[in-house]
Amino acid sequence: MKKAKLSCAIIAALSAPYVSAEDDNKNQLEVIEVTASKRTESIQDVPVAVTALSGENLKNLGISSFQDYIEFLPNVTFQGTGPGQNEVYIRGAATTQTGIAVSSVQALQPSVAIYLDEQPISMQGRNLDVYATDLQRVEVLPGPQGTLFGASSQAGTVRLITNKPDHSDFSAGVDIDFSTTKGGDNSNAVEAYINLPITEDFAFRVAAYSDYQGGWIDNVRSVPGQGGYIGSAVHIDRISGGVLADPANTPVESPTNDELVEDDYNDATYAGARFSFSYLINDDWSLLVQHTAQTLETEGVFAYDPSYEGESSVSRFEPESNEDEFGLTTWTLEGRLNQLEIVYAGGYLDRKIDSTIDYIGYTNGGAFAAYYACTYGGAPEDEICHNPEGFYKENTENKRVTHELRFNTPAEKDWRVTAGVFYDSLEVNSLGLFQLGAEAKFNNLNRTLNGGRDGQFEGINSSGSNFGPLVSFVNDVTHEVNQIAAFGQFEYDLTDKLTVSLGARWYEVEDIYLGATTSDDVTERIRAFGQGGQAILDQFGQEEGSSILAAIESGQLETDLLDDNGVLKVNDTIFRFSIDYKLNKDVLLFANYSEGFRPPVTARTGGNLARNQTAGSAFENFRIPVYSLTDTLDNYELGLKGDFFDSILRFNATAYYSDIKDLQTSRFDPTNIAFFYFTDNVGEAEIKGLDIDFTWLATDNLVISGALSLLDTEITRLNSTLVNLAPPVGSSLPYSADVSGNLRARYYHEMENGMEGFINASISYTGDRLSGMFSNANIYEDTHQLVYGTGSGLEIEQEIAPGQFQGVNYTDRNGNAFGGGRYVAQGYVLANLSFGVTKDDWRVELYIDNLTDKSAQLYIDEQQFTPKVVTNRPRTIGLRMSYDFL
Numbered sequence: 001m002k003k004a005k006l007s008c009a010i011i012a013a014l015s016a017p018y019v020s021a022e023d024d025n026k027n028q029l030e031v032i033e034v035t036a037s038k039r040t041e042s043i044q045d046v047p048v049a050v051t052a053l054s055g056e057n058l059k060n061l062g063i064s065s066f067q068d069y070i071e072f073l074p075n076v077t078f079q080g081t082g083p084g085q086n087e088v089y090i091r092g093a094a095t096t097q098t099g100i101a102v103s104s105v106q107a108l109q110p111s112v113a114i115y116l117d118e119q120p121i122s123m124q125g126r127n128l129d130v131y132a133t134d135l136q137r138v139e140v141l142p143g144p145q146g147t148l149f150g151a152s153s154q155a156g157t158v159r160l161i162t163n164k165p166d167h168s169d170f171s172a173g174v175d176i177d178f179s180t181t182k183g184g185d186n187s188n189a190v191e192a193y194i195n196l197p198i199t200e201d202f203a204f205r206v207a208a209y210s211d212y213q214g215g216w217i218d219n220v221r222s223v224p225g226q227g228g229y230i231g232s233a234v235h236i237d238r239i240s241g242g243v244l245a246d247p248a249n250t251p252v253e254s255p256t257n258d259e260l261v262e263d264d265y266n267d268a269t270y271a272g273a274r275f276s277f278s279y280l281i282n283d284d285w286s287l288l289v290q291h292t293a294q295t296l297e298t299e300g301v302f303a304y305d306p307s308y309e310g311e312s313s314v315s316r317f318e319p320e321s322n323e324d325e326f327g328l329t330t331w332t333l334e335g336r337l338n339q340l341e342i343v344y345a346g347g348y349l350d351r352k353i354d355s356t357i358d359y360i361g362y363t364n365g366g367a368f369a370a371y372y373a374c375t376y377g378g379a380p381e382d383e384i385c386h387n388p389e390g391f392y393k394e395n396t397e398n399k400r401v402t403h404e405l406r407f408n409t410p411a412e413k414d415w416r417v418t419a420g421v422f423y424d425s426l427e428v429n430s431l432g433l434f435q436l437g438a439e440a441k442f443n444n445l446n447r448t449l450n451g452g453r454d455g456q457f458e459g460i461n462s463s464g465s466n467f468g469p470l471v472s473f474v475n476d477v478t479h480e481v482n483q484i485a486a487f488g489q490f491e492y493d494l495t496d497k498l499t500v501s502l503g504a505r506w507y508e509v510e511d512i513y514l515g516a517t518t519s520d521d522v523t524e525r526i527r528a529f530g531q532g533g534q535a536i537l538d539q540f541g542q543e544e545g546s547s548i549l550a551a552i553e554s555g556q557l558e559t560d561l562l563d564d565n566g567v568l569k570v571n572d573t574i575f576r577f578s579i580d581y582k583l584n585k586d587v588l589l590f591a592n593y594s595e596g597f598r599p600p601v602t603a604r605t606g607g608n609l610a611r612n613q614t615a616g617s618a619f620e621n622f623r624i625p626v627y628s629l630t631d632t633l634d635n636y637e638l639g640l641k642g643d644f645f646d647s648i649l650r651f652n653a654t655a656y657y658s659d660i661k662d663l664q665t666s667r668f669d670p671t672n673i674a675f676f677y678f679t680d681n682v683g684e685a686e687i688k689g690l691d692i693d694f695t696w697l698a699t700d701n702l703v704i705s706g707a708l709s710l711l712d713t714e715i716t717r718l719n720s721t722l723v724n725l726a727p728p729v730g731s732s733l734p735y736s737a738d739v740s741g742n743l744r745a746r747y748y749h750e751m752e753n754g755m756e757g758f759i760n761a762s763i764s765y766t767g768d769r770l771s772g773m774f775s776n777a778n779i780y781e782d783t784h785q786l787v788y789g790t791g792s793g794l795e796i797e798q799e800i801a802p803g804q805f806q807g808v809n810y811t812d813r814n815g816n817a818f819g820g821g822r823y824v825a826q827g828y829v830l831a832n833l834s835f836g837v838t839k840d841d842w843r844v845e846l847y848i849d850n851l852t853d854k855s856a857q858l859y860i861d862e863q864q865f866t867p868k869v870v871t872n873r874p875r876t877i878g879l880r881m882s883y884d885f886l
Helices: 005-011 055-061 233-238 360-364 367-374 521-530 534-540 542-554 776-790
Strands: 019-025 025-028 050-054 076-080 086-090 112-116 134-140 156-161 170-179 187-195 202-213 268-280 284-297 321-337 340-358 388-407 416-438 473-493 498-517 568-584 587-598 633-646 649-660 664-667 678-683 683-697 702-718 739-750 756-766 797-798 818-826 828-839 842-849 859-863 868-870 876-885
Touching: 076 859, 086 112, 268 473, 498 521, 521 797, 534 542, 534 683, 776 818, 818 859
Parallel strands: 112 156
Antiparallel strands: 019 025, 050 134, 076 086, 134 156, 170 187, 170 876, 187 202, 202 268, 268 284, 284 321, 321 340, 340 388, 388 416, 416 473, 473 498, 498 568, 568 587, 587 633, 633 649, 649 683, 664 678, 683 702, 702 739, 739 756, 756 828, 797 818, 828 842, 842 876, 859 868
């Protein structure tokens, strides 16, 4: 069993194993069987870079938190602000994702596919955060895996393979974990499983868990001028040409969070169970049905404010919470027809998310701040900016149905075929309510869809609700993504040592966007773009419609992928080619070419003209794209896998080059463009890298392992609309360290009475990383000065010269021209130590995570225009105990 959630397992799987197994009374490296190619093969025989860890190895690693163990992810990055709110990137293919508050409404599709057994569970902005209990193994496949795993596997695939019911014997087990965190609350976890072979043909297994993770971030009292948001609305209004008559002297009401001050308020609780039923129909056919139910509840935030003393404090003004629950039912039918292996796998997911998020920082971000938070337009002495406190409440339901039918020819023949068909339907129903400032501007929400009454917002998910005076804005959206595909892979052994393979996947993806906001009928807007001509004139009016038609005619706006109903549809075929040579029974050489893709996303405000039309600026005549274009990744790699010196040293290395076209990104610029997130394409980028991992059985009692990633990412072309906004050509992609790696050791020795003692130690390094896809750090820093009365103290890498940023000479509060730059998430070193005793069926382990109590800058959150730093858990000391009933 394993004490970790999904994100933790990803980290474990991407670190090199340090395990051993008995083979003819001699220590050798364990050989893990994987299904990376949708066949069962030894990991060292698969001609692609694959990392896998067995359940026992995961247990040895003692993983307990995603952010705590980010050090074991050389070559992997993430963006996210806490449990259930993380997006994973592999091999430097990172970009800017939509803020979590509206990720259900407008977000990019994932670039890394995450699977639970045969079921894809990755989603835009909010990957399903499955607690990884009772696992058989975790498999990670870097690089495009699109031919076998589809749209969301552009940069890689992560698979969690669960333990299945065992028909041979009864077994059960329990794991218990207690820990204390420096400056934080205590944590505790309990997991248990039971396996029951009811008859020879029918077996049942259940695994259950409850994990309370205590907080360590303090919500401290906000002092005016030091987190009190004094002057924030005035600031942005001044630099962008706003509406206040005398913004420098306009009074501002400061908020207070006295009632919410609390120590260690960012706790999280995972609770759930997985039920598995296995039925052996006959000698050739079997049926597996599984159901996983889980609730994830969090409070507070998992980032600190760099302006405050120490690295564990923040000021928040709303009681924030996130409740994320799901039920996932999957079924797998396996069998044979003569020599043909057949697998049918299906699944149904029902997920509900209820969130409350502090949104006070939203009024830091644009000229609209004065509109939402201030009274203006009268006599100067009557102008005042009110308390800018605000919140966002979200109610979202995800439903997903998948089916896959595939066929495998016999593995022992000199030619082999894997082929199949795939269907996937994902529906996101989201209702988001915003309260923006004390003086709500939309007290009578009369934006209607399907004939709502005055004073009501009747949309797809709102059911004609009257939201009351506290709600300023509403998003009411249903977003559906449907995919069908046919795939195949052919392998042929040219000789006993040389094998070639060719894979292909044809796909068709539909993106259907329906709904409304307080200010817009999204359904009719998108439908008008699909119909074109008169429909656009009717929807937008003669003057605006004519301008939009001119933009379409000139090629500035693309609408060809929309049909008359506003459905975005794309189809294509991608390929994979590989050749591998078995130098001897222990050494494999391989070369691969593979393609991956991420489908386009419809924009809810496509076609709108940027509000900033300053002559010569980067926004002049800019219109929001109607949809982003498909981005593609072509990958070339050379690799070596080998066991040496009679299988006491394993060494794997892969060199790769990736070329990205039309790289997608999320954009949010309420000062210059619009008050909404939308998706766009950056341009082109290339990635060069080298991955190395090794495992060495140094002695009969000592295992040493390590991993190293060298990465060189570069933006090679920018779309014209992003020049002087995004980092210039030659800059690095975000959140990609040039160098990262780790070194680990496990020592174990026999003791009296049949007991075995062990010691685990690890140290890891992650280099500097740059934040985001836009060079906005200087703007955010100036906002931070006005809100807090001080700078953030974070390092900024300057990339665009003053006076050139955004194409015009914007100035800060001191009259100095803004330059363009990105925040630097600084490199860090982390160390862990554990030691314990095991005997037969029980195990006791004392561990110290983050031995040196280092506060690492894992991710810099810029979503509310003053930076916050997502960090790891401080030094944590704990005790793990487990017992298996066999």
